[in-house]
Amino acid sequence: MKSLKDLEKMREQAKKKMAMRSDDENQYRVVVGMATCGIAAGARPVLNKLVEEVAQHHLPVTVTQTGCIGMCTLEPIVEVFDKEGNKTTYVLMDAEKAAEVVTRHLIEGQVVTEYTVGKYKQ
Amino acid sequence: MERIQVMVCAGTGCTIGNSGELIELFKEEIRSIGLQNEVSVLKTGCLGLCGFGPNICIYPDNIIYKSVKPEDVKEIVMEHFYKGRPVTRLMLNESDEVSKEILDINHTKFYEKQKRIALHNCGVIDPENIEEYIGKDGYAALGKALTEMSPQEVVDEIKASGLRGRGGGGFPTGVKWQAALNQPGDEKYVICNADEGDPGAFMDRSILEGNPHSILEAMAIAGYAIGAHHGYIYIRAEYPIAVERLETAISQAKELGLLGDNIFGTGFDFDLEIRLGAGAFVCGEETALIQSIQGERGMPIPKPPFPAERGVWGKPTIINNVETYANLTQIILNGADWFKSIGTETSPGTKVFALGGKITNTGLVEVPMGTTLREIIYEIGGGCPNRKEFKAVQTGGPSGGCLTEEQLDTPIGFDELIKLGSMMGSGGMIVLDEDNCMVDVARFYMDFIVDESCGKCTPCRVGTKRLLEILEKICNGEGTLDLLDELETLSHTIKDTALCGLGQSAPNPVLSTLEHFKDEYIAHVVDKKCPAGICKALLEYKVNAEKCRKCGLCARQCPVSAISGAVGKETYHIDMEKCIKCGNCIKACHFEAIERK
Numbered sequence: 001m002k003s004l005k006d007l008e009k010m011r012e013q014a015k016k017k018m019a020m021r022s023d024d025e026n027q028y029r030v031v032v033g034m035a036t037c038g039i040a041a042g043a044r045p046v047l048n049k050l051v052e053e054v055a056q057h058h059l060p061v062t063v064t065q066t067g068c069i070g071m072c073t074l075e076p077i078v079e080v081f082d083k084e085g086n087k088t089t090y091v092l093m094d095a096e097k098a099a100e101v102v103t104r105h106l107i108e109g110q111v112v113t114e115y116t117v118g119k120y121k122q
Numbered sequence: 123m124e125r126i127q128v129m130v131c132a133g134t135g136c137t138i139g140n141s142g143e144l145i146e147l148f149k150e151e152i153r154s155i156g157l158q159n160e161v162s163v164l165k166t167g168c169l170g171l172c173g174f175g176p177n178i179c180i181y182p183d184n185i186i187y188k189s190v191k192p193e194d195v196k197e198i199v200m201e202h203f204y205k206g207r208p209v210t211r212l213m214l215n216e217s218d219e220v221s222k223e224i225l226d227i228n229h230t231k232f233y234e235k236q237k238r239i240a241l242h243n244c245g246v247i248d249p250e251n252i253e254e255y256i257g258k259d260g261y262a263a264l265g266k267a268l269t270e271m272s273p274q275e276v277v278d279e280i281k282a283s284g285l286r287g288r289g290g291g292g293f294p295t296g297v298k299w300q301a302a303l304n305q306p307g308d309e310k311y312v313i314c315n316a317d318e319g320d321p322g323a324f325m326d327r328s329i330l331e332g333n334p335h336s337i338l339e340a341m342a343i344a345g346y347a348i349g350a351h352h353g354y355i356y357i358r359a360e361y362p363i364a365v366e367r368l369e370t371a372i373s374q375a376k377e378l379g380l381l382g383d384n385i386f387g388t389g390f391d392f393d394l395e396i397r398l399g400a401g402a403f404v405c406g407e408e409t410a411l412i413q414s415i416q417g418e419r420g421m422p423i424p425k426p427p428f429p430a431e432r433g434v435w436g437k438p439t440i441i442n443n444v445e446t447y448a449n450l451t452q453i454i455l456n457g458a459d460w461f462k463s464i465g466t467e468t469s470p471g472t473k474v475f476a477l478g479g480k481i482t483n484t485g486l487v488e489v490p491m492g493t494t495l496r497e498i499i500y501e502i503g504g505g506c507p508n509r510k511e512f513k514a515v516q517t518g519g520p521s522g523g524c525l526t527e528e529q530l531d532t533p534i535g536f537d538e539l540i541k542l543g544s545m546m547g548s549g550g551m552i553v554l555d556e557d558n559c560m561v562d563v564a565r566f567y568m569d570f571i572v573d574e575s576c577g578k579c580t581p582c583r584v585g586t587k588r589l590l591e592i593l594e595k596i597c598n599g600e601g602t603l604d605l606l607d608e609l610e611t612l613s614h615t616i617k618d619t620a621l622c623g624l625g626q627s628a629p630n631p632v633l634s635t636l637e638h639f640k641d642e643y644i645a646h647v648v649d650k651k652c653p654a655g656i657c658k659a660l661l662e663y664k665v666n667a668e669k670c671r672k673c674g675l676c677a678r679q680c681p682v683s684a685i686s687g688a689v690g691k692e693t694y695h696i697d698m699e700k701c702i703k704c705g706n707c708i709k710a711c712h713f714e715a716i717e718r719k
Contacts, residue, residue, distance in 0.1 A: 001378045001379040001380060002379070002386075002387055003386055004265045004269060004386055007256065007261055007262070007265055007386070010256050011256050011257055011259065011260075011262070013253075014254060014256050014257025015257045017253075017257065018127075018247070018254060018257045018258070020125075020127055020181045020182035021127060021129075021181045021182075021246055021247075032206065033206070034204070034205050034206035035205055035207070036205070038206075039204075039205070047125070048125075048160070051124075052123045055123060055124075062182040063125060063182070064183050065205075065206025066206045066207070067205060067206055067207035
């Protein structure tokens, strides 16, 4: 290592690998239902897509999983919590829809109403 | 794509609990269900809950699982990593039910009041990987100091921060550095005192095990500040894991050019070496430590001259404790004002304590100065286990003293604790409950001091031995009231006349127990009783005739046939002449008919 620039470069690389251990306040917490019903309905690709997209865009977002959310027929379910604790529930998700939620909700801050549970119930 | 990182504690406590095996098991289990690209397993430093080890922390959920056994691994992997259901039975439960909020460790009582500065990377990074340290702004403070600050500016910043030595004395670090900087000459030395010797203290070990690079970086900054190019880390050989991690860290730092010649191309050279101590308590005293580094017998020499003037090899030297260094990089990065905003006016920052003894959460905690002892013991530590009554807390190790219930609301600080007749010390905090005999506690510490006294000066060599003999007499029931006076007079004489800090503070455990628990001493010498039931010679075993069912179980368990009676016919009786007070009969009796007083 010759200079501070080299150190900075190394730091940026390492930071990416350790992003999920950062103690910065995260904007959103995204939870994927991964019980048997969720996995059977295809929650795994949804989860993987979310993790990938969030990492790619370096978003201040935590992606975790949870057990059965309760509406097994509507799985895969993805819940998005904002800092104030407001929850948006997306149902019948797939990888494509997940990518859309990342772009529109997590980046642009707009709820993707067409996939929400409220929309489905109407 | 990685979505979960499992950090397994690889500190000494958890390693003893076989955390190394857990890492392998996790990797195997994760591979067996094909999650190896999604979940990674790393080792890390101390999470603080040492009494519950081995502990693991799961990110990004921020969940800690405690007391993880090899048979739990499969469940954690299947349930948590695969199906997303945290295994609540392994989580830190402070109440009967684990509520949703408690899933995140930052909401637990144990962590809520803590603030981790010295321990900031412990439990978060892999201590054996320099990249992880750099990813957490590692070596940025060194870069900042070398490129943006003059040596005097670095010293000024440390002075302004009000940082005081965490090894025990609380001497202002910046003042020490200034004295060394003012010395002429270009051969100076920087020493890290990692000879942690207080019984029950393990703060420094945990920092070295969990975040070794922070010490190397801070020492390089210290070197730049005072004009030194060489450093020694003096560490006891009894800390093998810490030594190994330090060696790894030094070689990684050298490889990247963060130690060695021309660091960051600024022309500043700094090199480090490790010196192993054999574990003598007195070698934590700075002048004795210097002697030991020079290959001499570890004995203190009178001060002045202070090490800042004439230290190792007769050259200006600064010696700081591990925890002091651990705060340094943060002060350089965040500024003196940030540091001063934490803690109290006279003691800024935080302090790490090793909580031990009769406490529910045995382990390592770091709190802002000014936190009360009550908060540490009851809220973070969870109080005494088994509903026993709190009696005292011993702070400062063999040089400190005992504090009682009434003093628990004192905010923690260097000066506050000295006012109460104890001291901060390096941060050992041993909680004692109703089952501890205070005379016995004083005897324990004196026994330690007699063992560890280097023998150079008479007050310490002979005086502490006499103190121990008096305490032993009292414990054996041969004490008199006159002996208590003698104990006090002799303690003051040693305090006034011993050569080094070890000897001068050696009588503290005696003086503070005499002050706060005089009644226990009096019970020992006048009534010949030990109220806590510890001092064997003063105990009497007796069968309560009303409760005795004449079953004879006690007599059968007695190894010296001291119990006589007849099954079903005659109440049993203990012959105190023969009794060796082993307590077997108490354990054997189903009816609590045997009393120990």
